[in-house]
Amino acid sequence: MIFVLIFPLASALFLVLFGKYLSKKFISIISPFSVFLSFLTSLLFFSKASEGIVYNVYNWISVGNLNIDIALKWDPLSSVMVLMVTGVSFLIHVYATGYMHEDNSFSRFFAYMNLFTFFMLVLVLSSSIVMMFVGWEGVGLCSYLLIGFWFEKESASKAGMKAFIVNRIGDLGFLIGIFWILYIVRRANFDAINKAAVSGNIPLAISSLIGVLLFIGATGKSAQIPLYVWLPDAMEGPTPVSALIHAATMVTAGVYMIVRLNGLFSVAHTASTVVAIVGVFTAFYAATIAITQNDIKKVLAYSTISQIGYMIFAAGIGAYTAAIFHLITHAFFKALLFLGAGSVIHAMGGIQDMRKMGGLKKHMPITFWTFLVAGLAISGVPGFAGFFSKDEILASSYFTGHRVLWFIGIITALLTAFYIFRLIFMTFYGKERMDDETKHHLHESPKSMTIPLIILAFFAAVGGYVSLPKFISEHSIWEEYLHKIVYLKGEIHFLHSVEINLTLLSSSLALLGILIAWYFYVKRTELPIVMAKKVPFIYKLLLNKYYVDEIYEFVFVNSFVYGSEGIYDWFDKPVIDGAVNGSGKLANFTGKLLAKLQTGNIKDYIYSILAGVVILLTLILMGV
Amino acid sequence: MLETIVFLVLALIITGGGFYILFSKEPVYSVFSLVVSLLAMAGIFALIGAPFLAALQIIIYAGAGVVMIVMAVMFYKNERNSLLKLKKGWFGAILLVVFLLNLLAIDLSFGKMKLSGGQTSTKELSLEFFKNYIYPFELISILILVGVVGVLILAKRKEEE
Amino acid sequence: MICGYSIILLSFLLFLIGIAIFISKKSFIMMLVGAEFSLNAINLLFVFFSKVKGNLDGQIFVIFTLTVAAVEVAVGISIAVLLYKKHKIESRDDLKELKG
Numbered sequence: 001m002i003f004v005l006i007f008p009l010a011s012a013l014f015l016v017l018f019g020k021y022l023s024k025k026f027i028s029i030i031s032p033f034s035v036f037l038s039f040l041t042s043l044l045f046f047s048k049a050s051e052g053i054v055y056n057v058y059n060w061i062s063v064g065n066l067n068i069d070i071a072l073k074w075d076p077l078s079s080v081m082v083l084m085v086t087g088v089s090f091l092i093h094v095y096a097t098g099y100m101h102e103d104n105s106f107s108r109f110f111a112y113m114n115l116f117t118f119f120m121l122v123l124v125l126s127s128s129i130v131m132m133f134v135g136w137e138g139v140g141l142c143s144y145l146l147i148g149f150w151f152e153k154e155s156a157s158k159a160g161m162k163a164f165i166v167n168r169i170g171d172l173g174f175l176i177g178i179f180w181i182l183y184i185v186r187r188a189n190f191d192a193i194n195k196a197a198v199s200g201n202i203p204l205a206i207s208s209l210i211g212v213l214l215f216i217g218a219t220g221k222s223a224q225i226p227l228y229v230w231l232p233d234a235m236e237g238p239t240p241v242s243a244l245i246h247a248a249t250m251v252t253a254g255v256y257m258i259v260r261l262n263g264l265f266s267v268a269h270t271a272s273t274v275v276a277i278v279g280v281f282t283a284f285y286a287a288t289i290a291i292t293q294n295d296i297k298k299v300l301a302y303s304t305i306s307q308i309g310y311m312i313f314a315a316g317i318g319a320y321t322a323a324i325f326h327l328i329t330h331a332f333f334k335a336l337l338f339l340g341a342g343s344v345i346h347a348m349g350g351i352q353d354m355r356k357m358g359g360l361k362k363h364m365p366i367t368f369w370t371f372l373v374a375g376l377a378i379s380g381v382p383g384f385a386g387f388f389s390k391d392e393i394l395a396s397s398y399f400t401g402h403r404v405l406w407f408i409g410i411i412t413a414l415l416t417a418f419y420i421f422r423l424i425f426m427t428f429y430g431k432e433r434m435d436d437e438t439k440h441h442l443h444e445s446p447k448s449m450t451i452p453l454i455i456l457a458f459f460a461a462v463g464g465y466v467s468l469p470k471f472i473s474e475h476s477i478w479e480e481y482l483h484k485i486v487y488l489k490g491e492i493h494f495l496h497s498v499e500i501n502l503t504l505l506s507s508s509l510a511l512l513g514i515l516i517a518w519y520f521y522v523k524r525t526e527l528p529i530v531m532a533k534k535v536p537f538i539y540k541l542l543l544n545k546y547y548v549d550e551i552y553e554f555v556f557v558n559s560f561v562y563g564s565e566g567i568y569d570w571f572d573k574p575v576i577d578g579a580v581n582g583s584g585k586l587a588n589f590t591g592k593l594l595a596k597l598q599t600g601n602i603k604d605y606i607y608s609i610l611a612g613v614v615i616l617l618t619l620i621l622m623g624v
Numbered sequence: 625m626l627e628t629i630v631f632l633v634l635a636l637i638i639t640g641g642g643f644y645i646l647f648s649k650e651p652v653y654s655v656f657s658l659v660v661s662l663l664a665m666a667g668i669f670a671l672i673g674a675p676f677l678a679a680l681q682i683i684i685y686a687g688a689g690v691v692m693i694v695m696a697v698m699f700y701k702n703e704r705n706s707l708l709k710l711k712k713g714w715f716g717a718i719l720l721v722v723f724l725l726n727l728l729a730i731d732l733s734f735g736k737m738k739l740s741g742g743q744t745s746t747k748e749l750s751l752e753f754f755k756n757y758i759y760p761f762e763l764i765s766i767l768i769l770v771g772v773v774g775v776l777i778l779a780k781r782k783e784e785e
Numbered sequence: 786m787i788c789g790y791s792i793i794l795l796s797f798l799l800f801l802i803g804i805a806i807f808i809s810k811k812s813f814i815m816m817l818v819g820a821e822f823s824l825n826a827i828n829l830l831f832v833f834f835s836k837v838k839g840n841l842d843g844q845i846f847v848i849f850t851l852t853v854a855a856v857e858v859a860v861g862i863s864i865a866v867l868l869y870k871k872h873k874i875e876s877r878d879d880l881k882e883l884k885g
Contacts, residue, residue: 628788631791635791635795638795638799639795639798639799639802642799642802642803642806642822643802645802645806645815645818645819645822646802646805646806646809651812651814651815654815654818655818658818658821658822661822661825662821662825665825665828665829668829669829669832672792672832672833672836673836674832674835674836674844674847676844677828677832677844677847677848680848680851681828681851684851684852684854684855685821685825685851685854685855688855689821689854689855689858692858692859692862693814693817693818693858693862695862696814696862696865696866697814699866699869716808720801727797744836744841744844748841749841749844749845752841752845753845753848757845760845760849764849764852764853767852767853767856768852768855768856770856771856771857771859771860772859774860774863775859775860775863778860778863778864778867779863
């Protein structure tokens with residue numbers, strides 16, 4: 001089982017050491033292949049997962065009462081996650097061999113990608129919260145390395161730093177939470193923590209506090225309010241990176257963490273409420289920004305923030321299986337969306353502004369059709385994967401009594417459909433707005449890129465059928481499989497009749513969103529500009545992401561920078577430099593002073609001798 | 625009574641000689657004054673009751689030592705001594721004062737003691753010497769040897785030029 | 786009897802005179818004279834205390850001092866003369882190389 005981890009790690013190390021000397025072809029084979037091997041291994045062991053085994057690897061810390069082991073937890077939750085991670089990672093690796101073909105740092109890229117896969121697997125397979133944190137940090141590191149991959153570009157390296165620093169802030173909350181857990185529960189593994197929480201061994205107020213602290217970590221990693229600001233900037237990285245890290249895997253780590261600790265979160269109602277509210281609100285907030293963005297990747301970035309908001313929302317209201325379900329389907333269609341966008345950018349020679357695109361449907365058919373499938377999935381159109389998962393979340397929220405939050409979720413679904421199809425229509429339909437030079441170069445992408453698109457599209461289409469809505473079938477394979485991992489079993493009662501109505505409502509909203517998008521961007525393309533002019537304030541607000549980045553910079557960054565400068569001027573220079581320079585000056589002064597003793601004049605030397613004698617005499621007589 | 629007067633006279637001679645050396649400009653005169661002082665000191669030695677030492681003093685100091693000094697003085701051509709300059713004498717003055725103050729701390733009860741023992745004969749001295757101080761005696765001999773050798777070398781170097 | 790205080794006083798005075806000579810004279814030979822003078826004074830003191838205490842240690846030491854003084858005169862003079870012959874140094878003020 002440990003081999004699941006070893007393959008990508010070995011590949012990463014190999015590439016780090018020898019990558020310079022290998023041909024691109026060789027790397028494009030071994031790098032994805034190592035991930036594929038991981039995928040196969042996890043498939044092989046899949047049947048064992050329902051038992052919930054823990055494979056012990058190494059006894060790491062054994063101090064007093066504290067025992068932390070490195071162990072792999074293989075249960076329904078981790079098996080599903082691992083299959084998704086390795087599968088999607090493999091497809092993206094294959095895609096990247098085509099996408100990054102002209103890049104000079106080919107080996108470095110794949111080394112980082114493999115390393116990332118390794119750390120993500122560590123995170124997912126960890127049996128204890130401490131080991132998870134190791135994986136957490138590791139993926140954060142790889143994210144930094146990959147975002148800033150083209151570090152020669154200043155905006156890229158700044159984005160990488162921003163990601164890492166914002167993440168770090170979240171990690172602080174996470175760490176304090178971990179320490180507190182270790183202090184109270186004295187064990188680090190998830191089983192022990194959840195059981196302790198459920199059986200009431202952790203005081204309620206404290207478990208809520210811990211939950212909030214851990215959630216702060218999740219907001220950093222999973223890009224929720226307030227620590228989401230790094231994700232849009234992270235689009236500076238190559239598109240495969242955005243697909244893998246910022247759509248399918250790393251950003252979902254926060255959700256995964258909450259679900260793993262569902263015992264704790266089910267008990268700590270305050271924390272769960274906070275989670276749910278932040279989740280749904282983030283979903284709405286991000287969607288409002290997405291409808292105005294002109295960069296194709298930025299739309300997708302905000303879309304990711306929004307969809308993860310849905311997952312967090314689900315986790316917050318206790319629908320853990322639904323959250324994971326949406327996580328998996330989202331992995332499929334979001335990765336597909338990003339890879340498709342990458343395909344478009346590749347064909348357009350690097351242009352990412354949608355206002356310069358249009359009419360690509362006939363030039364890039366495969367990309368278009370797969371993209372369309374993904375768009376339908378994310379909008380929640382019935383039949384596609386996203387419909388099933390998103391609907392389950394919305395239904396759960398309605399039936400657990402969170403009506404207001406449900407309402408926000410529904411509105412967000414409308415916005416989601418709208419912005420996605422706005423993207424599709426602007427890019428693939430309508431007039432061709434690009435210049436002639438670019439138009440000449442338009443071509444469909446190579447097979448290495450299109451085949452993963454097709455595979456992902458397949459899953460985006462059919463992936464949802466593992467969990468049918470309750471009014472169709474009482475038993476869902478998905479829920480039954482994952483049932484074991486929930487510690488505090490709570491039944492949500494779905495009223496079939498109401499559920500049907502809800503489903504109809506969300507589906508029609510999705511179609512409405514598509515229709516509005518079609519109207520604005522295909523039928524009467526002059527409308528968006530007119531609308532924007534009518535509500536300039538709102539438009540500007542949304543376009544500029546509510547100026548949050550600017551606010552953050554002003555409040556946090558500036559105060560820090562000015563504070564540091566102040567300290568430098570008032571403390572560093574006078575005190576520290578003063579002390580150092582001062583001691584130098586003192587030595588100099590003393591030296592010059594003492595040098596005056598050496599006059600070369602013998603008479604003075606005689607005097608010195610006599611003075612010494614007298615002093616000695618005095619001392620002796622004083623009894624020293 | 626008589627002793628006291630003799631002592632006083634001798635003391636005056638020595639002191640006067642010292643002052644003369646201090647203030648004189650002529651080197652040769654100063655050296656002669658030194659001779660006189662040394663002789664007077666020998667007298668005091670005798671008076672106190674150490675005749676052997678008095679004799680030693682005359683032979684070594686006044687005899688050999690001073691002769692050498694006179695010879696050396698003759699070597700220099702232009703020899704004018706400088707007088708004690710009191711311009712920057714403040715440092716010396718301070719030293720002096722401190723020194724004097726120190727002396728107050730000394731237990732001067734010795735001064736009250738009478739001199740005892742009468743004359744110390746040569747026999748006593750030599751017995752003491754060879755009984756208890758034989759090692760220093762040998763060492764002193766070596767020292768003299770070293771001194772002689774050193775002077776010889778220095779003198780020789782001079783000749784080779 | 787000779788008053789002890791006066792001997793101590795005399796010795797002390799002569800010692801100071803000797804130092805004064807040593808400090809004030811510029812020529813090496815004269816400095817040597819000063820040194821001799823001080824040593825002489827010290828000899829007096831030693832003899833006196835030997836007499837007072839009753840044992841002969843003081844006088845023995847005087848013999849040593851005398852000897853050493855004689856050797857010192859010899860060596861000192863040869864150095865002084867050499868300095869004059871080779872480097873034309875007449876007084877201690879000419880020795881300035883240690884000026885720092």
